[in-house]
Amino acid sequence: MVRLKRRFVIPEEIRVEVEEKGGFEQIVQGLPRDEMRVVTKVIDTLSDPQRVKILYALARQRMCVCMLRRVIGSSYPRCSYHLSKLKRGGLVRSERLGNYFIYSLTPFGKSIVKHFRKYRPEVRT
């Protein structure tokens, strides 16, 4: 005895809305893949309280690693790890100054802080 697989059913009320937009597949295919990829990457790069703190600190003042590790209260390797992540995401850059590495925000990094600042989400936590 063959068993028919149930096919994809969506609630009536919603189906109407979906139809108007050309159907479910249409909607899914229309998602902005590139934008989503970039957003995902940037967000991934930032998803850690310490990295967010670094971002904000650098928005105020460029700093060497010995300063940044104080900002987030961590060891060198730990700080270095976070910095490299932020760097990979294109949010910060570094340049050598003698024995120091000076980190600062890239224009992209700056724009992100500016955005947050402008937006100031008011979420209850």
Add this chain to the structure above:
Amino acid sequence: MVRLKRRFVIPEEIRVEVEEKGGFEQIVQGLPRDEMRVVTKVIDTLSDPQRVKILYALARQRMCVCMLRRVIGSSYPRCSYHLSKLKRGGLVRSERLGNYFIYSLTPFGKSIVKHFRKYRPEVRT
């Protein structure tokens, strides 16, 4: 023989800039703690490609879980897990419609997508 602990030293060039801003401690204390906390939370809530996809899909059309799980290609529990995270972050909400749960973006969730959209970061990946 007592050994003096080296004290916190920062490169000259940078120290000048820092002084102008009232010193290192000043800068650190001046960081916008509340804003950073909220940003961290929102980002944490979103930090996953599937959750970003859900966010964008809901920006187009409210959906039940059976639709969303198709959008991200996952099982129910997995989808449910991501939704609950997004919910905790205040980005989405759900309402029951018979046997279905219809998820949609909160105003806050919408504003975030709008922001990304407006910004359209152009990062090379």
Add this chain to the structure above:
DNA sequence: TAAATATTTCAAAAATTTTTTAAATACTAG
């Protein structure tokens, strides 16, 4: 050149997040 400093890299350990599987809920339809 040798010693010290700032920082990075690496690998292992620890912590956290995500996925899976099974079971629980709540509603609808027969």
Add this chain to the structure above:
DNA sequence: CTAGTATTTAAAAAATTTTTGAAATATTTA
């Protein structure tokens, strides 16, 4: 009421990320 559906919850397993500690680099200073 019973069976079926959509969804959530819970607990364990798997995967990923973060932290740590030790060692490697590059630069400066003595």
